[in-house]
Amino acid sequence: MLGGIGAAAFWFLTEPRTLDEAKLAQLGAGDAMRGERIFWAAGCTSCHARPGSEGEARLELAGGLQLKTPFGVFVSPNISSDPEDGIGSWSVEDFANAMMRGVAPDGTHLYPAFPYTSYARMTPSDVADLYAFMKTLPAVAGKAPEHNLSFPFDIRRGLGLWKLFYLDDEPVVALAADAPENVRLGRYLVEGPGHCGECHTPRDFAGGTDKARWLSGAVAAEGEGVVSNITSGEGGIGDWSQSDITTYFETGFTPEFDSVGGSMAEVQRNLARLEAADREAIAAYLKAIPPHPNGYPSRTAPAS
Amino acid sequence: MRKLIFAISALALVTSAAFADPIADRQALMKANGKAMGVLVPMAKGEKPFDAAAALAALQTLNDDAQKLDVAVHFPPGSETGGETTASPKIWQDQAGFQAALDKFKADAAAAVATPPQDAAAVGATVGALGQNCSGCHENFRIKKG
Numbered sequence: 001m002l003g004g005i006g007a008a009a010f011w012f013l014t015e016p017r018t019l020d021e022a023k024l025a026q027l028g029a030g031d032a033m034r035g036e037r038i039f040w041a042a043g044c045t046s047c048h049a050r051p052g053s054e055g056e057a058r059l060e061l062a063g064g065l066q067l068k069t070p071f072g073v074f075v076s077p078n079i080s081s082d083p084e085d086g087i088g089s090w091s092v093e094d095f096a097n098a099m100m101r102g103v104a105p106d107g108t109h110l111y112p113a114f115p116y117t118s119y120a121r122m123t124p125s126d127v128a129d130l131y132a133f134m135k136t137l138p139a140v141a142g143k144a145p146e147h148n149l150s151f152p153f154d155i156r157r158g159l160g161l162w163k164l165f166y167l168d169d170e171p172v173v174a175l176a177a178d179a180p181e182n183v184r185l186g187r188y189l190v191e192g193p194g195h196c197g198e199c200h201t202p203r204d205f206a207g208g209t210d211k212a213r214w215l216s217g218a219v220a221a222e223g224e225g226v227v228s229n230i231t232s233g234e235g236g237i238g239d240w241s242q243s244d245i246t247t248y249f250e251t252g253f254t255p256e257f258d259s260v261g262g263s264m265a266e267v268q269r270n271l272a273r274l275e276a277a278d279r280e281a282i283a284a285y286l287k288a289i290p291p292h293p294n295g296y297p298s299r300t301a302p303a304s
Numbered sequence: 305m306r307k308l309i310f311a312i313s314a315l316a317l318v319t320s321a322a323f324a325d326p327i328a329d330r331q332a333l334m335k336a337n338g339k340a341m342g343v344l345v346p347m348a349k350g351e352k353p354f355d356a357a358a359a360l361a362a363l364q365t366l367n368d369d370a371q372k373l374d375v376a377v378h379f380p381p382g383s384e385t386g387g388e389t390t391a392s393p394k395i396w397q398d399q400a401g402f403q404a405a406l407d408k409f410k411a412d413a414a415a416a417v418a419t420p421p422q423d424a425a426a427v428g429a430t431v432g433a434l435g436q437n438c439s440g441c442h443e444n445f446r447i448k449k450g
Contacts, residue, residue, distance in 0.1 A: 225447035252439045257338035261442025299450035
């Protein structure tokens, strides 16, 4: 009897919640040219391009990239315009519900390896623009392999509970009422489509980002290594000027002329495609956010 | 007999000291590469005036370093960890791939020195081409460790 009530409560709490009518009404017609900016800002190719592909081939969003995490191995799906193996048959409402609520057209929850926890902060019209742009990309046949997750993480329904705690479309960093316009734009780009926090913020035991240590760096989700602290706190980028940051986004060179590496190399290639004003906005935001010490453990001293 | 053992030990010690530190050596080469880029990038961006001699010297440093880099010398087994190395285990897991990336750098650096840039725009093109070697290799074979 209690088990039955518990199960019913679970079922109710984990119900997929899609966008409400008011949000859907804001989608609009969508403009593919504006959508291209969002495409590069959102970094879709970083996960969904065929692994190892280069140049124009990166626009073939075949999926297949493996993300090895403590929960198991996620594999990015085919999100090309193919109606059978990609998302070519999705409506713009389907696309928006996936992007902003992590709900698939069949009503199941999507895993937050797809960063809808960030995309939830996008405007519906940007999402509609992105949809229009992605319709122009090539159709790619062939589904990617399924995820390979350990129990109980392979139970999608449980994500409904996770989302109650971790899916939130409010801004992370509060800005003063008179904050400059480009800092606000930077906040939108970073906390929304840029989804920088998904890699650069430490995660708790449940795999949700720890917003109290926003952008302070983290142990890398995939395998070994760490992701940088991009606040002005100790170990971060406090001694980088705004211009140092935009130069890094544009060229991949740090102020010491070290070169970008790891997963950030692909991100930097995407950032280099944005307008300078967008890069400057991101840099302005990074200089404005609260400082935190590194969100990852310091390297242990080498054995002598 | 004892003198012989002593002599052999001393020789071994000296020899091992001579091959002591591939990690420090490769890091020094990479830092020198960074400094060379530090001469070229401001020229490319127009922040510093174009200087043909300085540009050529920087490219020669990059080329000298590229030709010096040798997987057996600078990335031997046993140098995967230690010091402050940020070398990724992939260097040893994908030796063919790493060698290919290194060979591409050697070729691109040699080409840059063979036809040195004559203006700021050409420096930009050279920096772009060489910079892809930096990030391309670092993307796959370098890992930030904390």
